[in-house]
Amino acid sequence: MRIYLESLGCARNQVDSESMLALLRGAGARVTDDPAGAEVIVVNTCSFIEAAVDESIDAILALARLKTEGACRRLIVTGCLPERYREQLVAELPEVDLFLGTGAYDRIVAAVLEEATIGACLLPDPDTIDTTAPMHRQPLTPWAAYLKIAEGCGRRCTYCIIPRLRGRQKSRPRTTLLAEARALIAAGARELTLVAQETTAYGTDRTPPDHLAGLLTALAGVDPTVWIRVMYGHPESLQPAVLDAMAAHDNLCPYLDLPVQHASARILRRMGRRYDSDDLLRLLERIRRTVPDAALRTTVLVGFPGETDDDAEQLLAFIRQAGFDHLGAFVYSDADDLPAHRLDGHVPPDIAQERLEEVMAAQQTVSAQRLARHLGRQATVLLEEPPGEDGLWVGRTRHQAPEVDGVTFVRCPADADHRPRPARGACIPVRILETLDYDLIAEAL
Missing domain, CATH: 2.40.50.140 (Nucleic acid-binding proteins)
Incomplete structure (x- = not known):
């Protein structure tokens, strides 16, 4: 049986897609890069923001045409879109034969082999995912693989749907992660990028507790020639021991991704974040003091409900002062199932877009200045x-x-x-x- 899988969304979703492909290969399926020749098509979706929902639906409808124009006889949709919109999708997307939520990835083989009921939406509780089990997979880029160290999230940011889609934070055991890292390295990985919803909170939910610094130190010792990189951290849960570990091991990339979301204390409180710009600047100074060559990445959100011109100016001033090496910016994406939807002061889309463009123009200058320090090195x-x-x-x-x-x-x-x-x-x-x-x-x- 020939299988085609379309993976949408973030790196965490890519890990799920790679795991499903490994399960299917283990069951004897042949994976193809040609959707027109596939007998079964799987679309692993994202629904984090409105643009991701639109992209997911467009991909589903485009691939559904292959049920009449190609070899496809079974179309399966997995991931965040079914988890967010649930049984509503069964009626609205009759082209799809089966929906699997974020807690049902381990049922992909049964879904493909037609052992699951057509027209169903399988939505087991995401908190039932077995995080102790090894994730056997074949990375899409074997030299640069993602290592997902936890599922879900324990925070309740008002703009974010992830805890509802992925459940509470569930860190994977260090022994399981080390075994997976060794397997990925043996298969050719020269870089492992750690991902989770909040990597810097790794292990705090386990009994006894574990911590990211210990995991990083252990991973650094697996193969000192392989880069280890950390993405998706949080300013509140970054511990000094993580910085000490980076400073002590050459193969721990001097790189931190800490999405700050905003700099206005008022907007941060409305987002459910408990720091201000002064806290962030002190944190950045501590990082650069401990890891002098560190590259810092962040993401910010503009157009959040209640954001005024003054709040936007505070964000611009912070971006210029903080000096992030890399920055991604997004316009707030509203939906009626988000807590932020109930806040007052929603920002008109055209104003939010103007603020986004101002942020990216400011960061372009900062980025060029930060990169200039590498000249001749x-x-x-x-x-x-x-x-x-x-x-x-x-x-x-x-x-x-x-x-x-x-x-x-x-x-x-x-x-x-x-x-x-x-x-x-x-x-x-x-x-x-x-x-x-x-x-x-x-x-x-």
């Missing part, structure tokens, strides 16, 4: 895409995370010097020749 680059017409490889340094940050374009030496041609997934030394607004240009050494 030597670095190591993980090569990911072979040369195109410009003859440049595309890769990343330890300061650039996959998919969300800028890249490094690398000019490799000509074949005349008899050095072996690089391969995707190779780590090579380079010298930075030029810095752009978001990217670097380098030459292999």
